[in-house]
Amino acid sequence: MHRKLRMGMIGGGIGSFIGGVHRMAATLDNEIELVCGAFSSDPGRSKESGLRWYLPENRIYGSFEEMIIREKELPEGERMDFVAIVTPNHLHFHPAKLALENGFHVVCDKPMTFSLQEAYELEDLVKKTGLLFALTHNYTGYPMVRQARKMVQGGELGQIRKVVVEYLQGWLSTKAEAAGNRQAEWRTDPARSGIAGCMGDIGTHAENLCEFVTGQRITEVCSDLNTFIDGRLLDDDGSVLVHLEGGAKGILYASQVCAGEENGLRFRIYGEKGGLEWSQMEPNTLWVKWIDRPVELYRTGTSFKPIHAEAIKHARIPAGHPEGFLEAFANIYRNFALALRARMEGKEAPEGFDFPTVHDGVRGMQFLETVVKASAGAQKWMPFITK
Numbered sequence: 001m002h003r004k005l006r007m008g009m010i011g012g013g014i015g016s017f018i019g020g021v022h023r024m025a026a027t028l029d030n031e032i033e034l035v036c037g038a039f040s041s042d043p044g045r046s047k048e049s050g051l052r053w054y055l056p057e058n059r060i061y062g063s064f065e066e067m068i069i070r071e072k073e074l075p076e077g078e079r080m081d082f083v084a085i086v087t088p089n090h091l092h093f094h095p096a097k098l099a100l101e102n103g104f105h106v107v108c109d110k111p112m113t114f115s116l117q118e119a120y121e122l123e124d125l126v127k128k129t130g131l132l133f134a135l136t137h138n139y140t141g142y143p144m145v146r147q148a149r150k151m152v153q154g155g156e157l158g159q160i161r162k163v164v165v166e167y168l169q170g171w172l173s174t175k176a177e178a179a180g181n182r183q184a185e186w187r188t189d190p191a192r193s194g195i196a197g198c199m200g201d202i203g204t205h206a207e208n209l210c211e212f213v214t215g216q217r218i219t220e221v222c223s224d225l226n227t228f229i230d231g232r233l234l235d236d237d238g239s240v241l242v243h244l245e246g247g248a249k250g251i252l253y254a255s256q257v258c259a260g261e262e263n264g265l266r267f268r269i270y271g272e273k274g275g276l277e278w279s280q281m282e283p284n285t286l287w288v289k290w291i292d293r294p295v296e297l298y299r300t301g302t303s304f305k306p307i308h309a310e311a312i313k314h315a316r317i318p319a320g321h322p323e324g325f326l327e328a329f330a331n332i333y334r335n336f337a338l339a340l341r342a343r344m345e346g347k348e349a350p351e352g353f354d355f356p357t358v359h360d361g362v363r364g365m366q367f368l369e370t371v372v373k374a375s376a377g378a379q380k381w382m383p384f385i386t387k
Contacts, residue, residue, distance in 0.1 A: 001341060001344055001345055004030070004031060004032055004033040005031060005032045005033070005081045005082065005337050005340060005341065006032075006033060006035040006036075006079070006080045006081045006082075007026055007032050007033065007034050007035065007080060007081070007082060007083070007084055007107075008034075008035065008036040008037055008038075008067060008068075008071060008080035008082070008083045008084070008104075009022070009023070009034060009036075009037040009038075009039065009083070009084045009086060010037070010038050010039075010064045010067070010083060010084070010085045010086065010087060010091075010095045011038075011039065011040070011085065011086040011087030011088075011091065012037075012039055012049075012084075012086035012087075013039035013040040013045050013046060013048075013049035014039075014045065014048060014049045014052065015182065016086065017183065018086050018109060019039070019086045021325075021326065021329055022084050022086050022107075022109075022136070022329075022333075023053070024326055024329075024330075025138075025326055025329035025330040025332070025333050026084065026107075026330075026333045028326065028327070028330035028333070028334075029330060029333070029334045029337070031333075031334060031337040031338075031341070032333060032337055034053065034055070035055070035059060035080055036050075036055065036059035036060070036061065036067060036071060036080055037049070037050055037053075037055065037059075037060060037061065037067070038060075038061040038062065038063055038064045038066065038067040039060075041063070043062030043063070046060060046061065046062055047060050047062075064094075064095040064098070065098065067083075068083070068095075068098050068099055068102050068104065069102070071104075072102045072103065072104075080104065081104070081105065081340065081344075082099075082104055082105035082106060082107060082132070082340065083095070083099045083104050083105075083106055083107070084106075084107040084108075085099075085106065085107070085108045085109060086109050087109075088186045088187075088192045088193070089111055089113070089114050089186075089192060089193050089194050089200065090114045090191065090192045090193070090194065092108055092109070092111075092112060092113050092114065092118075093113045093114060093115075093118040093121070093122065096108055096112075096113075096122055096133075097121065097122065097125060100122070100125045100126065100129050100131055100133075101125070101129075103129075103131070104131070105131045105132040105133070105340055106131070106132070106133045106134070107133075107134045107135075107136065107333070107336060108133070108134070108135055108136070108361070109135075109136050110135055110136060110137055110204055110205075110208075110356075110361065110364060111194070111200050111204050111361070111364050111365060111368065112135055112358070112361025112362070112364060112365060113361065113365060114194045115194065115195075115365070116362075116365040116366060116368075116369050116385070118365075119358075119361055119362045119364075119365040119366075120362065120387060122358055122361070123358050123359065123361075123362050126357075126358045132336065132339060132340055132343065133357055133358040133361075134332060134333075134335075134336040134355045134356065134357065135355075135356040135357060135358065135360050135361045135364075136329065136332055136356070137204075137205065137208045137209075137212075137332075137356040137360060138325070138328050138329040138331075138332055139205055139208075139209055139265060139280060139328060140208070140209070140212050140328075140332070140355075140356060141314060141327075141328035141329060141330070141331030141332045141335075142278075142280075142283050142300075142314070142323075142328045142331075143284075143300045143301075143311045143312070143314040143315040143323070144278055144283060144284065144285065144286040144298065144299075144300055144311065145209070145212075145213065145278060145328075146308070146310045146311045146313075146314050147286055147298060147307060147308055147310070147311035148213050148267075148269070148276050148278055148286055149212060149213045149215070149310075150308040150310055150311065151276065151288075151308070152213055152214055152215070152269055152271070152276070153213075153214070153215040154308075156273070156274075157269070157270070157271030157272070157273050157274050157275065157276065158271040158272030158273040158274075159246070159247070159271055159272050160214055160216070160244075160246060160247075160248040160269060160270070160271045161247075161248055161249070161270055161271060161272065162248060162249060162250065162268075162269070162270040163210055163214060163242075163244065163248055163249075163250035163251070163267070163268075163269050163270075164250065164251050164267065164268045164269075165206040165207075165209055165210050165250070165251075165252045165253075165265075165266070165267045165268075166206070166252075166253050166254070166264065166265070166266050166267075167202040167203065167205055167206045167253075167254040167255075167264065167265045167266075168253075168254070168255050168258040168261040168264035168265075169202065169255065169256045169258065169261050169262070169263060169264065170256070170257065170258045170259045170260050170261040170262070171184075171256060172184060172187075172188070172198075172229070172236050172256040172257055173229075173256075173257045173258070173259045174229070175229050175230075175231065175232065177189075177232070178231075187201050187234075188232055188233060188234055188236075189233070189234075190233050190234055193234060194368070195368060195369070195372050196225075196234060196235055196368045196371070196372055197227075197232070197233075197234030197235045197236055197256075198234070198235050198236045198237060198238060198254050198255060198256045199225060199235055199238050199254060199368060199371055199372070200234075200368055201256070202254045202256065202265075203238060203240075203252065203254035203367075203368075203371070204364040204367060204368065205265060206252045206253070206254055206265070206267075207252060207363070207364060207367040208356065208360060208363070208364060209265075209267055210242070210244075210250060210252060210267070211363065212356075212360075213267065213269060214244060214246070214248065214269065216244040216245050216246040216248060217244065217245050217363075217384070218242045218243070218244060218245075218250075218367070218384050219243050219244065219245050219383065219384055220242070220243045220381050220382060220383050220384055221240050221241065221242050221243075221370055221371055221374050221381070221382055221384060222240070222241040222242075222374065222380055222381050222382070223238065223239075223240045223241075223370070223371040223372075223374035223375040223382070224238065224239050224240075224375055225237070225238040225371065225372065225375040226238060228257045229257065235375075236255070236256050236257045237254070237255040237256070237257055238253065238254055238255070238371065238375070239251070239252075239253040240252045240253065240371050240374075243381075262281065263280060263281060264279070264280070264281060265279070265280035265281075266278065266279040266280065272291075273290065273291055273292075274288060274289050274290040274291055275288075275289045276288055276289070277289070280325075283300070283323070283324060283325075283328070284299055284300040284301070284322060284323060285297060285298070285299060285300075286298040286299075288306075299319055299320075300315050300319065300323055301315045301317060301318050301319030301320065301321065301323070302319045309352065310352045313352050313353065314328075314331050332355050332356070334353070335353040335354060335355040336355050338350055338353050339353070339355070362387075366384060366385045366386060367384070369385045370382055370383075370384050370385045373385075
């Protein structure tokens with residue numbers, strides 16, 4: 001198949017932060033091209049957005065329903081291959097469901113759905129259709145996160161004892177939703193964000209990284225969610241104690257009212273023999289701390305013996321040239337594209353280029369249900385909700 005994969009986009013019109021990120025990430029490796037879109041629930045705004053990105057008028061749609069149905073009617077050599085959903089949380093489920101029902105693969109932003117029941121329905125539909133579904137937990141695309149995963153799950157640190165994941169921001173330290181900030185408006189609105197605010201927006205990244213790097217599922221939680229800004233309807237801060245199935249104990253905390261913080265995602269993982277530390281704001285460095293020898297510093301782009309092949313596969317440029325958010329995001333799209341291209345050519349997907357799936361989306365929604373109920377209830381420890 002000697003062509004680019006064709007992507008349609010739902011949401012992400014003019015003024016959208018995450019829409020621009022998806023478009024840049026999807027096209028970075030020259031594997032994917034944007035061919036159509038329903039960029040806004042306002043048909044006029046959708047058209048304005050599509051024209052700005054040089055799409056033909058007949059491939060700019062006024063609604064996601066129109067886009068999916070009309071794209072399906074096009075010849076196989078013209079229609080989109082998959083759809084990227086970059087809308088607020090409450091608008092993920094119906095477009096994803098309709099796309100899958102009509103034979104289109106899906107890339108979806110996180111959290112996957114508005115409710116846990118919707119997540120279960122999508123999981124069942126993906127299983128039924130056999131189509132690919134990627135969830136953009138983009139932090140799993142960083143090379144040094146991949147290095148950490150291989151070291152932890154390969155037993156290099158010994159049995160894992162302690163996991164600490166934090167995600168601190170300060171942009172909601174004031175009531176930005178009342179000052180016309182569109183990003184703040186929907187994230188703090190239960191009708192659009194769902195049952196959680198901060199925990200849904202960034203806490204799910206902490207949960208995902210905890211399970212991704214350790215390879216262990218959370219089994220129970222003790223949760224404390226808080227709302228510091230008067231009149232805000234959802235949590236803007238939270239701390240969660242967790243127990244993992246392998247016996248490790250963990251702390252996950254997230255806040256969007258830590259004044260002065262930018263995008264402080266960090267994890268520390270400790271085993272019997274040593275520990276790891278990684279920070280999203282310095283993503284090219286992984287600190288490795290041993291119980292019986294000096295601290296080591298691993299760097300993206302290097303290929304010395306301690307660096308695993310999976311980390312090398314996810315680095316794009318030579319050592320010393322900074323790689324960041326867009327490159328990690330692009331790794332998710334590239335890995336999805338490699339899997340989809342292999343599927344379309346009747347081949348096996350290449351090893352070591354995995355991506356978050358619908359199952360990770362279900363885990364994220366189960367996490368939110370569990371921590372919200374645990375925080376509101378009198379029970380100290382609550383078992384992790386499962387299907």
